[in-house]
Amino acid sequence: MMKNNLQAKRIVITAGDVQLPIKVGEEVCYRYDGHLMWTDRVHRILEVAADYVRIETTSYYYTIERNGRECGQLKGAA
Numbered sequence: 001m002m003k004n005n006l007q008a009k010r011i012v013i014t015a016g017d018v019q020l021p022i023k024v025g026e027e028v029c030y031r032y033d034g035h036l037m038w039t040d041r042v043h044r045i046l047e048v049a050a051d052y053v054r055i056e057t058t059s060y061y062y063t064i065e066r067n068g069r070e071c072g073q074l075k076g077a078a
Helices: 069-077
Strands: 010-015 029-032 035-038 042-048 052-057 060-065
Touching: 010 029
Parallel strands: 010 060
Antiparallel strands: 029 035, 042 052, 052 060
């Protein structure tokens, strides 16, 4: 009997400043709240936009938004 090792990937949405360039097969480094954070190795780069980066790693889908984006919108509304 064969085992089914299919496992769903988790979704991580965080804020930070991504250190470019992003390369498939390498870890992504980003600054979060004054600390450097790393993802696991990138399998696919899904999207790179001015406000965020979306990547797929071994176990996760990451959306890393630029720091202060939400804060800037709230300050503008106040």
